[in-house]
Each structure stands twice: as C-alpha cells, then as structure tokens.
Amino acid sequence: MKDIANALNVSKTTVSWVLAGQGDRRKISLSTQEKILAYAKKVNYQPNLLARSLTNGSSYTLGLVIPSINDEFYAHIAREVEVEAEKYNYSLTFCSSEADSERESKLIRMLKSKRVDGLIIAPTKHSREELDIMIEEKYPFVLIDRYFPELDTNYVILDNKESSRRLVDRLVGEGRKKIAIITSDTHLLVMNLRRDGYRRALSEAGLPVIPALYGEVKRSEYETDIIRVLENIFREIPEVDGFYFATHYLAMEALRYFYRHEIDITEKIGLACLHTMPSFEILAPKMHIAEQPVREIGQQAVRILVNELESAGSETVKAKMVLPAVMNFG
Amino acid sequence: MKDIANALNVSKTTVSWVLAGQGDRRKISLSTQEKILAYAKKVNYQPNLLARSLTNGSSYTLGLVIPSINDEFYAHIAREVEVEAEKYNYSLTFCSSEADSERESKLIRMLKSKRVDGLIIAPTKHSREELDIMIEEKYPFVLIDRYFPELDTNYVILDNKESSRRLVDRLVGEGRKKIAIITSDTHLLVMNLRRDGYRRALSEAGLPVIPALYGEVKRSEYETDIIRVLENIFREIPEVDGFYFATHYLAMEALRYFYRHEIDITEKIGLACLHTMPSFEILAPKMHIAEQPVREIGQQAVRILVNELESAGSETVKAKMVLPAVMNFG
DNA sequence: CTGAAAGCGCTTACAG
DNA sequence: CTGAAAGCGCTTACAG
Secondary structure, eight states: OHHHHHHOOOHHHHHHHHHTTTTTTTTHHHHHHHHHHHHHHHHOOOOOOHHHHHHHHHOOOEEEEEEEESSHHHHHHHHHHHHHHTTTTTTTEEEOTTTHHHHHHEEEEEEHHOOOOOEEEESSSSOHHHHHHHHHHHOOEEEEEEOOOSSOOOOOOOHHHHHHHHHHHHHTTTTTTOEEEEEEEESSSSHHHHHHHHHHHHHHHOOOOOOOGGGEOOHHHHHHHHHHHHHHHHHHOOOEEEEEESSSHHHOOOOOOOOHTTTTTTTTTTEEEESTTHHHHHHOTTEEEOOOHHHHHHHHHHHHHHHHHHHSSSEEEEEEEEEEEEOOOO | OOHHHHHHSSOOOHHHHHTTTTTTTOOOOHHHHHHHHHHHTTTTTTOOOHHHHHHHHOOOOOEESSSOOOSHHHHHHHHHHHHHHTTTEEEEEEEEEEEEEHHHHHHHHHHHHHHOOOEEEEOOOOHHHHHHHHHHTTEEEEESSSOOTTTTOOOEEEEEHHHHHHHHHHHHTTTTTOEEEEEOTTTTTHHHHHHHHHHHHHHTOOOOGGGGEEEEEEEGGHHHHHHHHHHHHHOOOTTTOEEEEESHHHHHHHHHHHHTTTTTTTTTTTEEEEEEOHHHHHHOTTTTEEEHHHHHHHHHHHHHHHHHHHHHHHHHOOOOEEEEEEEEEE
C-alpha cells in the first residue's frame, strides 16, 4: 500500500479508502481512484489481512476443534461448517483434539492466541478450565455434538435420548427381546443419554434391562476391543437377537465381525445404529439408523457464532439447540 | 503486554524479552523476571499471535486446499498433514475447492492474503495463473495427489501408472480377458496415467484394449452416472469379467450397484481399485487395492514445505516425489 | 478532495 | 540491567 502511495504520489490514506471501495463516499476524484485501482491491479496488490485483522480486531477466521478430522462424521461436519462460514466470509482453521482434553485445552488457547473470531468445539471431556475462561471472557464459542448442561453455553446437539429410544423401539417392534447395546466413551454425557434411550425403550415395552447385554468398548483400541465385547455377549447370552450401536464406527467394526463369522444379520439379529457411514446401506440394509443432521448442525453452529460476533457487546442469550435425528428405518 | 508493563512499572521491551524466554540472555534481573512471569500468569496473558506474525513475517499457519474435506482420502490426508505440521508448530487452515478452479484460485489468493506461510494443494485443474504467480513470487507451496509436469513445483504424488499396471496385471493373472476400466475427472493427468497403466498391463499380456470396456463417469453426478456407465458395459460386453476403478468412490458406487443386482464379484467378476475405503475389506474382500500412502504423502508435503520455509531466501531445488502405492491383493 | 498522525500488539536494533 | 523508538501493514478520526 505504501508502495502504491509512493509510486502514485498520493497518501496511504487515499489508497486505503479507494481500495476499500470507499472512494466515492470519501469523494476522492475519479481520476485518482482509477489511477490507484489500475496500479493496484498492475502490481497484483493483495492486502495483508493479518494487518487488517490486527487493526480491526477481527480475523474472519473461525476455529474448529473436533476429536479428529479423519472421521466420517466430523469431516462431514467440517464441510458443512465451511460452506456456511463462507457465506459470511469466514474461513476455517481446524484442530483435532484426539479426544485428549489436555490437547484440547492447548489447541483452544492456541486458536484464541491466533485470534480466531470464534470457536466451534466438539468437546471431548469437560475441559472445565478452558470453557470457564471463555465464558468469563465472553469469548464466542458454540459446542456441537457434545455439551455440558451445567454450563451456560451455546450448543447444537442431537436429541440423543429420543433418537436412541426410537431406534431400539423399532427393534422391539420386530419382536426382539434380547437387545444388546454397545457403547464407548462412556464419560460423555451424550453416550449416557443414548443408553438412557435404550433403557427407556425396553422398559416401555416391559422388557428387562439385562446387564450382560451391555458392552463397553475402549475407544483407543476399539477395532480390537469390540471383538472381545461381542464375543462376551454371544457367550453370555447366545440368544441375543438385536444390537444397538451407540455410534457409527462401532457398527462398522461389528459388521466386519458379523461378516467374518457369517452371522445372520437379516433375520436372526436386528441392528440399529446412531449415525451412519456410506457403506451401511449395502452392508446392512436392514439396519435402523438415526442419522445426525450434519448439515443443520454445521449451519446452526455457524449462524449462532456469526450472530454473536455481529452483536458483539450486546449480551446475547445462549442458543441451546437439540435437533432431531433423520430416521432411516431399514 | 502494555498492561503488564504499566502495572509493573517496567517497559514493554523488558516484558517482551522475559515472556519470550530471553530474560537470561538479556541479563534481566531475576526478580524482574519473576515479577513479570507471575503477573502474566495471574492475568492469564495470551500473546496476540496476529501481531507477532505481522512483526515476524510468519504466521505459523499452513493452508490446505483440497477438492473436499468431506472425502475419505482427503480427510485422511488432512489428518496426517495436521499431525506432521504440529511437530513444527504449524496449524492448518483448510479450504475445499469443490474441484472448481475458479474457486481454487480465489481460495489460494485468500489464504495468501491471510499470510499463511505456505500452501499444500491438491489442484483440480491447471489454475495456470495462480500457480504461475506463486512460482514467480517464490511463494512456498507443494502439490499433492495431482501435479503438472511442465511446471517446476514441489509435488508428492502416487506412482499412478505403475500402481494401475500392477492392479490390472493381477486381474490378468487370474485369467481375466475382458477387463473394464472406470474413470472420472479425465481432464486430470493422473487419471490418464492410471489409464495408461491399465493399457500397459493389457498389452503386456497381449490382450486387446476394447473401447467398449472404457467407462467415463461424470464427476458431478457420479452416484447416478456410474449406473449408466455400468449398464452400458454390461450391455455391450456381457462377458466382461473384470473392473478396474480409477478411484475409491467409483468403486464404492459400483459395489452398491453390484450388490443391488446380485452380481457375483467373488468369482465371475474380478475387481481392482486405486485407493480404498474402510468398508471395502468387507464388501469386496477379493478386490485388489493399491492404497495411497496417505501418511507419507502428508508427512513429505509438510517436510518439503517446512524445509523451504526455513531455508527462506536461499534457492531450494524443488522436490518431486513419486511414491509407490501400498498394494493389497485380495 | 486529500493527507498527517495515531493506533492495533508485537519484536528488536540501538542507546544508555 | 533497562527503556525509548521504529517498524510490520493496515484503518480511520480529525484537520485542512
């Protein structure tokens, strides 16, 4: 900009106005304007957005903190967030927390230091400290997929309990009586809500909740641990006739197991899963699926954030959205 | 920082030195150092990295431009790039170009304006202009997955021709004689290389290349268009006994079709695919797969970039890496 | 119609 | 041992 000003014998101020499209408003002579625009084009001037951000106090970048970008669900979320953010001229910096709350805290601090305007977080655990600080500082952020009811934050989540209840209810409707539930990450409230939904459906149908039909998979080694869990259930309750998977990657691994052991999943065993993967339709056409409304989650998260950014200062009331799943009965 | 300086009656300079860990080198008295550190901690001081970047001229952010983050392969690449970048203290801003070179150009310009230190790009088409400008400006970037041999740029790609040749050769080895090839995005050089590999394998085996066994799927509507393509082939050459898919999502949709029409893909029809998806192992255990070495692509891309950033100024010779696929014969 | 000047929050060469 | 000052590249209130 300085170069332009020097080359053209005008002030940086003038250049700045013109380049910002405020030339007319500031009544800068057309000839000067044209001169500047032409020269800027000639030298292929690109504004330094870093400097602009420092001056204006907003970077037009949002931060996305998720367990891993290399996960069907979160990659899709990232895409939808990106699309929506672009409408408001924001771009996205993402970080994978790897379900480690230490890391998560570090990443959040880093993103704040880089002065992203707001954060969209799928929190792994209660990073109490970081979230409290952000609430205190009124730093704009919205939680997705997971949340903490005791904290007054924005969030956009699935109606976990009801989605689960409906899925399991469907299995019950098929006459199944020994329905297992397979979960993971049980420190997460959402996982407990899913389990609640399962229990609910059973008790509404007058079926007992059998402890041996509960399987908990270690997240960090789920590919192998789920085998142990499944074998356990088949050994304890050989007459098991249904499985409800609390999340998609558990179902994926279970399907791998079922195929390998040629277990009949069209008649003998009914399946249900919270969220989906592109192959489920082929692998298990009869599986009942409650799909996360990915697009809406992404859109709402961005809108809530942008809304809060635009009404900076004026206290906005926190948005708490609980969305229904897209039900896909097999 | 200013606040700290005022509160403690020292200069910003001193605060800056201490916070940068240069206190000892600058021989600042221990008592001052401790005072500053303690106060910084107390007020939870977080440096404004925007300001630092503006001063230092590097933002410690890399830009990743890919067709879509919502794609198995690129999401995985993103993850590996992130992991590797973190080792060098870089974070990542990503943008999905949606295979639109207009968009791609815009995104590249935007990222440069935001002063990312370097770019990792899976280019969609020859955005001649943007790439030329970057070469001209010596802006650090590395191409992945796709490249342009006529341009002197860094790149990390798969050995497309050889991987394809080996896959098809495998099908040939099974005694198959009517092997179809299904491709898409044929404006991309890499797709042509894959086709070359296919042709090569056939001619090495003395088999004819039959035009009717060539299927080209429209990228933008591949889910439906592939059906047309497959039906065409089955109609023209009913005795087709093999399919080579030039990329994973084509295989995925084809499998959907094969399952729906109960086509025998264990004996009658042999399959091969460049790159994989988590379900292929279950859906088509006999499919031959050449997996992209995702981790190595990500790692090398980052290392090349960081290396160029660190040797800023001194002319580095461009890295041109052609990696072998990880072969997985079904 | 146009420009000089201050400020955003840092770093660092220079001076004492 | 410590600080005043310049500079990174922008924006904008103020003055003429």
